[in-house]
Amino acid sequence: MSGNTDVLMKTKIFLVKICIWILFSIITGISCAAWYVTGGNITQFYNRGDSLQFYTEKIVNNLQNISFENEKFIIQGDTAQIVFDSLNKNNQWNYLKTDLYNMNCDSITAQIVFYDRTWQNVGEQELNLMEGENLYQLNGESFSKVVFCFENEQGKEFSINKFEISTDKMKDDEKLPAVSVLFSIICMIITGILYWLKIRYGRKGNYKWGRGLQSIYILVGNEIWRKLRNVPEKMRNFISIFLFSVMFIFLSFINVYGLFFKKMTHAYTMFVLIGCMLLIAGLNIRKPLxxxxxxxLLVISWIVLWVLTCISDFIVTKKSAYFSFYGYFILFPTGFLFFVWNNQENREKMLWQLLKALEITFVLCVVYCLMFRPETDGYRYKGFYTNPNPFGLYMAVMIGVFLCEIDYYIKCKEVKILKILPYAIGLTTAFFFLKKTQSTTATLAILCGALCWGIEKILKRHMKKTMIAVMCFVICYIPVSMGLQWGITNISEAIGTQIVYPVDYEYASVRDLDDLTGTIHVYAAEREDMSQTSQRIRQKLLNSNSINGLFSGRLYHYSTYLSQMNLFGHTKRATVYGSNINSAHNGVLAYAHMYGVYIIVPYIMMFVGYFSRAVRYCKSAENRNYYACLPLIIYVVFFLENMMDNVDIPFHWIVWFVFILLGGFLFSMREEEKV
Structure with a gap:
């Protein structure tokens, strides 16, 4: 048996090394190819000068006397305009590249008028727009905005793939894929030879990862233990739950009022969060560490990831406070909390503290929503956030928590309905609010997480007990949802307690996705049933005609961030649609852009290691009834959300804290305690 285990372990290690080798080679190959083909440099591999692209989903919001139907622009009047006003600063844009198709004529004459930031006319130029890709040299002065004017072109039709303006002549990058493959193969050969030489002639030994960090943790932790060793157990648990709750409530507060991203207040928010984590860690040291x-793999990739962020911080100074020093905060205070957690005899004790804090926070959240945050007709519900999407993600996390609380009682010898009922009500409440947000990504993410939970129940043959839990949910759903609907409609209005935030975004509850280009028609005045959540998902998956629309226009964000990759990262976010406040909408791209392209390797491997150990814990915890599926469900929710919206912003979201804390919980397992 031991021999089979050793073989399996060696096979896993071999596969991990192969994955790292391939990832590293692909990243190196693409980076070198971009450098070679476009004449890039170490600060930007893909060098095309400053450029700005306008895709269809951005263009349709700036039309005058031009209709947009079935992906076609139709000129309706004798005078029509398309306005491009997304640039934030003047620039000497010298080239325009158009990509048109579906034209019902040979060409369309357009008078282009250039404006500066104050809408002062700085030049004009006439162009004949033709089908296909065409490059035009511009003769305007430095400008910030462009208006395409069409005179006497009524009835002409065309479709736009994209418009792009740039400072330099756009290089031919059609050979980039082939060159990337060539460089990747060369890199694989070179690194393969170097690794063989290391194995053949290098020193052999079993390096113990994190030993230096652990020495620091032990030095600090044992000193804290001497000071707090006499604190009663009940008080330790009470204060820990209280501090977790304070963290989650504080996170919601700073997000609502934007304090996390303000330079003046960011340091204070970090002080509170780090202080809470250190206090929780100190209270849970019950014996010398x-x-x-x-x-x-999880720990090794975690250490490498945050060491690389420290290196990037040292070389490239981040202009925004909330991008700086995360590596140090994660490796030391956060890592210290993980180490203390791994030293617990009863490791599920801190897991229990975390879940109780989440449940207490959830109850307070529901009361707050009923008392102060009414639903607005025709708009998606935002709850205690300013945006429905993070509120939906929070509800997805709470659904995972309540599923695992129910799971605990399903695995007991006897199902106690009265014990399950409170969590069934909590599950119903979270599900109700998730539907109200109509958050597509959060809904799909928790559906995948719940699927994992259901499969585990089938494999372990807990179907009878699971059906009892499902019936509790069904019975609770109608009265709970009706009560909540009445509450968010009437309570705050009746007692006059509505709270409106300084920045309170409104998102229409009905969105018709006519095509996959991302075109959105908003009907804010109509009140629709909350089944629109599933309707929006079906529309995205079935009724769209382009990949970009399926991703709600995110492809331009992806391409912009990819085109600006370099070795050590950037001082700030990429400029998208003329603004550097737009996120990458993808965690991998966000980290690679901010901290350097090679951070992709440990980042991806960290997720691989997390998933592997979450599955392993789900199996090993089966006989101990300790929330076996929780790390796996939270992983699935966080991973899927992070691929579509960059939620991996350290110390920012509740979901990030839950994800990272459960990752630390998985750093070491009982069967690995021998060191």
Missing amino acids: KYRNWNN
Whole structure:
């Protein structure tokens, strides 16, 4: 048996090394190819000068006397205009590249008028727009805005793939894919030879990862233990739950009022959050700390990831406070909390503290929503946030928490309905609010997480007990949802307690996705049933005609961030649609852009290691009834959301804290305690 285990372990290690080798080679190959083909440099591999692209979903919002139907622009009047006003600063834009198709004529004459930031005319130029890709040299002065004017072109039709303006002549990058493959193969050969030489002639030994960090943790932790060793157990648990709750409530507060992203207040918010984590860690040291076995993919990739962010911070100064020093905060205070957690005899005790804090926060959230945040007709519900999407993500996390609380009682010898009922009500409440947000990504993410939960129940043959839990949910759903609907409609209005935030975004509850280009028609005045959540998902998956629309226009964000990759990262976010406040809408791209392209390797491997150990814990915890599926469900929710919206912003979201804390919980398992 031991021999089979050793073979399996060696096979896993071999596969991990192969994945890292391939990832590293692909990243190196693409980077070198971009550098070679476009004449890039170490600060920007893909060098095309400053450029700005306008895709269809951005253009349709700036039309005058031009209709947009079935992906076609139709000129309706004798005088028509398309306005491009998304630039934030003047620039000497010298070239325009158009990509038109579906034209019902040979050409369309357009008078282009250039404006500066104050809408002062700085030049004009006449162009004949033709089908296909065409490059035009512009003769305007430095400008910020462009207006395409069409005179006497009524009835002409065309479709736009994209418009792009740039400072330099756009280079031919059609050979980039082939060159990337060539460089990737060369890199694989070179690194393969170097690794063989290391194996053949290098020193052999079992390096213990994280040993230096653990020494620091032990030095600090044992000193804290001496000071707090006499604190009663009940008080430790009470204060820990209280501090977790304070963290989650504080996170919601700073997000609502934008304090996290303000330079003047960011340091204070970090002080509160780090202070809470250190206090929680200190209160959970019940005996002298000892070294743990951290020789696994999750921990190794976690250490490498945050060391690389520290290196990037040292070389490239981040202009925004909330991008700086995260590596140090994660490796030391956060890592210290993980180490203390791994040293617990009863590791599920801190897990229980975390869940109780989440449940307490959830109850307070529901009361707050009923008392102060009414639903607005025709708009998606935002709850205690300013945006429905993070509120939906929070509800997805709470659905996972309540599923695992129910799971605990399903695995008991006897199902106690009265014990399940409170969590069934909580599950119903979270599900109700998730539907109200109509958050597509959060809904799909928790559906995948719930699917994992259901499959685990089928495999472990808990169907009878699971059906009892499902019936509790069904019975609770109608009265709970009706009560909540009445509450968010009437309570705050009746007692006059509505709270409106300084920045309160309104998102229409009905969105018709006519095509996959991302075109959105908003009907804010109509009140629709909340089944629109599933309707929006079906529309996106079935009724769209382009990949970009399926991703709600995110492809331009992706391409912009990819085109600006470099070795050590940037001082701030990429400029998208003329603004550097737009996120990458993808965690991998966000980290690679901010901290350097090679951070992709440990970042992806960290997720691989997390998933592997979450599945392993789900199996190993089966006989102990300790929330076996929770790390796996939270992983699925966070991973899927992070691929579509960059939620991996350290210390920012509740979901990030839950995800990262459960990752630390998985750093070491009982069977690995021998070091």
